[in-house]
Every structure is written in C-alpha cells, then in structure tokens.
Amino acid sequence: MTELLFGHDLCLFRGDRCLFRSLELVVNTGELLVIDGPNGSGKTSLLRGLAGLLEFENGNVRWSGDAIDGNYQAFRADLVWLSHRVGCKADLNLVENLHFESGLRATDERRLPAVLDRMGLNRLTDLPLRSLSAGQQRRVALARMLLAEARLWMMDEPFTNLDRAGQALVEELIAEHLEKGGSCIVATHQAIEIQGRTRRVTLQ
Amino acid sequence: MNDVILNMPSVLRGFSAVVRRDILLAWKRPGDMLNPLFFFAMVSTLFPLAVGPTTEQLAFSGPGVVWVAALLASLLSLNSLFMSDFEDGSLDQLLLSPQPLPMLTLAKAVSHWLIAGLPLVLVSPLVAITFQMPARTIGVMMVTLSFGTMSLSLLGSIGAALTVGLNRGTALLSLLILPLAMPVLIFGARTVSMAAADDAVSAGVYFLAAYCMLMLTLAPFATAAALRISNE
Numbered sequence: 001m002t003e004l005l006f007g008h009d010l011c012l013f014r015g016d017r018c019l020f021r022s023l024e025l026v027v028n029t030g031e032l033l034v035i036d037g038p039n040g041s042g043k044t045s046l047l048r049g050l051a052g053l054l055e056f057e058n059g060n061v062r063w064s065g066d067a068i069d070g071n072y073q074a075f076r077a078d079l080v081w082l083s084h085r086v087g088c089k090a091d092l093n094l095v096e097n098l099h100f101e102s103g104l105r106a107t108d109e110r111r112l113p114a115v116l117d118r119m120g121l122n123r124l125t126d127l128p129l130r131s132l133s134a135g136q137q138r139r140v141a142l143a144r145m146l147l148a149e150a151r152l153w154m155m156d157e158p159f160t161n162l163d164r165a166g167q168a169l170v171e172e173l174i175a176e177h178l179e180k181g182g183s184c185i186v187a188t189h190q191a192i193e194i195q196g197r198t199r200r201v202t203l204q
Numbered sequence: 205m206n207d208v209i210l211n212m213p214s215v216l217r218g219f220s221a222v223v224r225r226d227i228l229l230a231w232k233r234p235g236d237m238l239n240p241l242f243f244f245a246m247v248s249t250l251f252p253l254a255v256g257p258t259t260e261q262l263a264f265s266g267p268g269v270v271w272v273a274a275l276l277a278s279l280l281s282l283n284s285l286f287m288s289d290f291e292d293g294s295l296d297q298l299l300l301s302p303q304p305l306p307m308l309t310l311a312k313a314v315s316h317w318l319i320a321g322l323p324l325v326l327v328s329p330l331v332a333i334t335f336q337m338p339a340r341t342i343g344v345m346m347v348t349l350s351f352g353t354m355s356l357s358l359l360g361s362i363g364a365a366l367t368v369g370l371n372r373g374t375a376l377l378s379l380l381i382l383p384l385a386m387p388v389l390i391f392g393a394r395t396v397s398m399a400a401a402d403d404a405v406s407a408g409v410y411f412l413a414a415y416c417m418l419m420l421t422l423a424p425f426a427t428a429a430a431l432r433i434s435n436e
Contacts, residue, residue: 053300090292091229091233099221102221
C-alpha cells in the first residue's frame with residue numbers, strides 16, 4: 001500500500017470565509033477517502049482544490065510522492081472527475097460523448113459494450129443525452145469514468161439522482177476499484193463505508 | 205512508470221477530438237451556426253439599399269461595410285465559445301484531461317473558425333456582388349477575410365475564456381476584444397479598398413497574415429491561463 005495523494009497544511013478561503021485550515025489528508029492505493037460535512041462546508045471546494053481546479057491559499061499536495069506542481073499531466077492522466085454536473089454534451093448521444101472522451105485520454109474502446117451493459121445503458125445509445133433522465137445521465141458519467149481506467153477517482157456527490165440499484169452499483173464499482181488497487185475520493189453527505197479501507201475527513 | 209507513459213494519449217488525437225465534437229454539435233444545432241451568417245448577409249445587403257445604388261457610392265463603402273459586418277458577426281458567436289462547456293461541466297473535464305490545455309483551446313478556436321468564420325468567407329463573394337466589386341477585389345477580400353476571421357476567433361477565445369463565468373459577458377467581451385481587433389479591421393478594409401483602386405495589396409495581406417500567426421502562437425496560451433482563472 002503506497003501513498004497516492006497527500007495533502008499537507010491545506011487552507012482555503014472563499015471570499016472572506018475560511019472553509020478549512022491546517023487540513024491534513026492522505027489517500028493510499030486501495031483506499032477510499034470520504035469527505036463529509038454539512039452543505040456549504042467546502043466539500044466540493046476541497047475536491048476541486050485537490051484536482052487542481054482551485055488554488056489552495058496555503059499548503060502543498062503530493063502525487064505519488066512528488067510535488068503535484070509540475071506533475072499535473074501525469075496526475076491528470078490518472079484521474080477521473082465525476083462532478084454533480086454530467087460533463088457530457090446534451091445534444092450528442094452516448095456513444096458520441098464517450099467517443100469524444102476516448103479522444104482526450106487513451107481509453108480502450110473495445111470495452112465500451114461491456115461498460116454500457118454494466119451501467120444498463122445499452123438500449124439508449126441512439127438517443128441524445130437531453131432525452132435521458134437525470135439518473136440515466138448520471139450513469140453515462142459513470143460509464144465515462146469506468147472507460148477512463150484511471151487510478152484515482154474523484155467523485156462529488158456520486159449518489160445524486162440515482163435510484164437504489166444505481167446507488168448500490170456505485171458502491172460496488174468503488175469496492176471493485178479499490179480491490180484492483182485504485183483509490184477513490186468521494187465528497188458526500190450520505191453514508192458510505194467500505195470495510196477496513198475507508199478514511200474520513202470531516203469539514204465543519 | 206511504464207503505464208503512466210502508456211496512459212498518455214496523443215496530443216493530435218485530443219485536438220481532433222475537440223474539433224470533431226464541436227463541428228458535430230454545430231451540425232446538430234444549425235441555428236447557432238446560421239445566425240451570424242444571416243446577420244452578416246443581412247447587414248451587408250441592407251447597406252446598399254440605404255446608402256444609394258450608384259456604383260461609386262457602393263465601391264466606396266463596400267469594403268468597409270463587409271468588414272464591419274464580418275467583425276460583428278464573429279463577435280456575435282464568440283460569447284458562446286466556452287459558455288455551453290462551462291454550463292454542462294465539460295469544461296471541468298477539458299481542464300482535467302491529460303491533454304495540454306493550450307492545444308485544446310487552440311482546437312476550440314479552430315473549430316469556431318470552421319463553424320463561424322469559414323462560412324462567412326465563403327458567403328462573402330455573394331455579398332460583394334451586391335457592391336459590384338470586380339473579381340480581383342473579391343479574391344483579395346476573401347483572402348483578407350480568412351486571415352481576419354481566423355485572428356478574431358483566436359483573439360476572441362481569450363476574451364470568451366475571461367468572461368466565461370460571468371452572466372451576460374457579451375458587452376464586456378466586445379469591450380475587451382474590439383481594441384485589439386482594430387488593426388485587423390483597419391488593415392482588412394483598407395487592403396480591399398486598395399485592391400478596388402488597383403493598388404498593390406501585398407503589404408496589407410502580409411500584415412494580416414502576420415497578425416494571424418501572432419494570434420495562432422500566443423492566443424492558445426493566454427486562453428488556457430484565462431480559463432484556469434475564470435473556472436475557479
């Protein structure tokens with residue numbers, strides 16, 4: 001078990017308000033980090049900061065043992081990002097969207113049928129995304145995540161809009177991902193626990 | 205370490221993926237593409253009606269009108285360059301993809317030119333005929349317009365990136381871009397006028413080409429930096 005992502009002395013302000021300061025966190029391979037806290041406590045901001053979309057006021061982040069600054073390309077090649085927005089084009093259908101994704105990162109498109117099958121999407125390939133339900137769009141985002149084959153998954157509220165089967169599926173996917181030596185950072189206010197492999201950061 | 209290198213996708217694939225996707229999107233929503241084109245055609249065909257039909261008047265105002273209309277038509281569509289990506293979260297995905305961001309912003313600007321600029325250049329001869337421009341002038345106009353619209357797409361991508369998080373950033377976007385676009389307008393319209401008067405045009409064309417190259421090399425980096433800031 002090696003250290004994958006490590007944050008030291010992190011501090012972030014939004015406007016005048018300090019969301020957190022002197023925050024320490026670590027994610028090892030095969031581990032799940034849950035960021036929880038009430039609404040507005042800065043879960044999403046922390047996640048965006050770790051992904052490099054936001055700059056921390058203070059502190060440093062290490063990726064695979066090296067400082068993340070200057071290593072962003074290697075970091076991003078190994079990162080998938082699942083936010084509360086789907087991140088796909090509503091006018092394109094599922095295959096066109098996922099095909100675009102595989103142009104951005106080196107994915108194996110032969111896995112597409114299997115992934116779609118797993119997500120229960122294989123009958124919806126011809127429809128533009130705007131005619132899918134919110135939960136189905138969410139599943140498309142998950143399918144993209146699976147195709148990317150990255151080591152680190154960053155998920156912001158992965159359970160929103162999903163039905164109970166979908167939520168169970170997400171937990172199952174995370175468990176499998178950890179089993180394969182991947183890591184996962186989840187910002188959520190819902191309970192998620194994977195035995196023996198879960199770390200927790202609670203924001204006030 | 206080995207699989208890290210294997211995981212790196214080729215830069216050209218990312219570039220062409222963005223261009224292909226944007227063209228496909230424009231294809232599925234032709235209204236977005238046709239709007240600026242109609243605007244361009246309307247403004248430049250209404251002008252002869254208002255200014256007067258004599259050949260001298262038309263020849264005098266033609267180049268300026270066509271260029272102003274082209275400039276405004278490009279501005280019209282620039283605002284949406286990153287807006288839809290920002291709203292549906294694809295911008296986050298682009299920023300977090302392993303591709304170098306300047307390459308992706310260059311792809312966005314190039315596809316904007318293919319969608320908004322190139323059709324304009326292709327339609328311009330029809331407009332030029334209403335101004336009774338001779339064939340040589342039309343040729344020069346198309347060349348200068350190609351360089352001009354390309355420069356505007358690239359320059360505009362910087363402005364669009366800076367204003368992406370703002371509601372109704374259109375006015376601000378125009379304010380940011382127009383001063384930098386002035387040389388393009390001045391040299392473009394002037395070169396076409398000179399062509400109409402049978403003067404040498406190469407200086408103007410060279411200037412526009414140089415400006416376009418400058419934008420081609422600098423704008424993607426500026427756009428990438430601006431996107432990172434405004435997407436915080």
